Amino acid sequence: MLNPELLKCFVTAAETGSFSQTARVLGKRQSTVSGNIAKLEDDLGFLLFDRTGRYPQLTKQGMALYDSGKLIVDSQARFIANAKGLIAGVPVSFTLAIAEILPTNLLTTLFEKLSAKAPYIQLQCLRLPAQQIIEAVSNNTVQLGFIPSIEGNSDSYEFISAANIPFRLLCGDKHPFTKKKRISNDDLAHSSQVLFHSHKETYLADLAKMATHVWYCQGYELALEAVRSNTAWGFFPYLKQNIEGVSFFTPDFMQSSPVIPHDLIWPKHQVKSHIHQFIEDVFIQEISKLSAP
CATH class of the missing domain: 1.10.10.10 (Winged helix-like DNA-binding domain superfamily/Winged helix DNA-binding domain)
Structure with a gap:
């Protein structure tokens, strides 16, 4: 040999x-x-x-x-x-899941730093509805999840407040709203609205729904394409990303952008490895930068 x-x-x-x-x-x-x-x-x-x-x-x-x-x-x-x-205690694999309503630019720096810290770890990154992330964490198939805060649901997981993410109103850059100087509640109510499918049965749908006609889209990219088609408007998380083909707008009733708290969650009694803590720390640091006003 x-x-x-x-x-x-x-x-x-x-x-x-x-x-x-x-x-x-x-x-x-x-x-x-x-x-x-x-x-x-x-x-x-x-x-x-x-x-x-x-x-x-x-x-x-x-x-x-x-x-x-x-x-x-x-x-x-x-x-x-x-x-x-x-x-040294680096786990063989690690599964991270983020809510499907979020853009992927929040993961770029995490991927870069994790690759340098643990280049041979088998990372699995999922985008799922928040409820599915909770179920996966509860079943120990996801080690760390990032979801909108859901009160009264923490019996099956540990959590830490990670970020307050602003949501802004978007429409296509050729939508009729772009030609209006003022946009009233009636304008919103009588124009098609995009909502995330995973919010359909949650309090977030009640908070965001304003129109009589609603399109439910699964995932951030699909919802964004519906807006880009200039046929609907919607509330979207804003993380300092450049979004082509859309316009931001502020209706008369809105004094400031709504902010939704988000948590990092992990299984009850899971012992945190130093890689888990590293991912958590980097994630919170980066999401704080992207969501800062």
């Missing part, structure tokens, strides 16, 4: 084009690097480098083996890093 240390010297020398540079990269003596490569060549029965010039050059055999050798070296590095993470 080939020695991984010999392969590492070979691959690094092929990439640097220098045995001395390889020694510096790997923190070894140059004589050790040269010896390791020579030993590998002996094991294989052919030369990997042509040493006749000032710098070693890959032979045809060396070029043929480089890609597969690098794959082995990289796989070993991933194995070691993954094993160290598991020893």
Whole structure:
């Protein structure tokens, strides 16, 4: 069986084009690097480098083996890093769920930081109606969920207040509302409104419903497309994102944008790993930035 240390010297020398540079990269003596490569060549029965010039050059055999050798070296590095993470308590997998009414830009920084913190964790990220997230958390199939605050439902999960998210009124950029200087309650009542399907049987629908004719759409993107069609208006969470094809408007009755509190929830009695705490901290930090006035 080939020695991984010999392969590492070979691959690094092929990439640097220098045995001395390889020694510096790997923190070894140059004589050790040269010896390791020579030993590998002996094991294989052919030369990997042509040493006749000032710098070693890959032979045809060396070029043929480089890609597969690098794959082995990289796989070993991933194995070691993954094993160290598991020893340090990084969970094998983690499932995060956010309410379907929310835009995905709130996850961008979290993904970047989590990838740097735990690059080999198996992350599963779901977008579900809030009630389904509660059920999944209660069944221990979701480790952390982000949902609108729901009072009287915390017997099956732990929670922490995470953010107060402003909701703003949107219509398409060619909707009749864009030509009006003032928009009354009657205007809203007699124009089609978009509501999130997951709010249909909750208090949030009662808070938001103003029109006699309502479209129920499942998920943020579908609801937004209904608004972009210039046939309906709606309340949408606003997290400092650029939204093309829409216009914001403020009706006469509204003095300020409504704000809906949101919680992070996790299963009762779940022991928080340091990765869980890291995700929670980053999430709260980023959502606070995006939802700040």
